[in-house]
Amino acid sequence: MFIISLTYKVTIENVERHIPEHNSFLQKYYDSGLFIASGRKEPRTGGVIICKASSKNEVERIIKEDPFHIQQVADYDIIEFIPTKYNEDFKIFIEN
Numbered sequence: 903m904f905i906i907s908l909t910y911k912v913t914i915e916n917v918e919r920h921i922p923e924h925n926s927f928l929q930k931y932y933d934s935g936l937f938i939a940s941g942r943k944e945p946r947t948g949g950v951i952i953c954k955a956s957s958k959n960e961v962e963r964i965i966k967e968d969p970f971h972i973q974q975v976a977d978y979d980i981i982e983f984i985p986t987k988y989n990e991d992f993k994i995f996i997e998n
Contacts, residue, residue: 903938903983903995904961906951908976914946916975923969931964938995948976954995958982 910917931937931953940951955961961980970976985996 903985904953904955904958905981905983906953906961906965907948907979907981908950908970909948909979910946910976912975917970920969920973920975927968930967936964 928937928940928951936953936955938952938954940949942949953961953964955964958980965971965978965980968976971978985992988996
């Protein structure tokens, strides 16, 4: 499992111009089952995506499709982790 942390590198006005395309990108990976949760950071300096991918290489490939990456709106930090303790409701994401 991976945490993808986005940090904006442009003004929030420039970020907002690309949100519709970014949301379509997110939906594609929610539909595929790879994205579990996402949202913006507070304060609004970027966002976070929780992703269930098979490898860091797969995450890097996915990121290359993000309009925020294509338009150089954000930098990305990828953190891999292995859930060992979690709420029972989260189990479906761990076992599949």
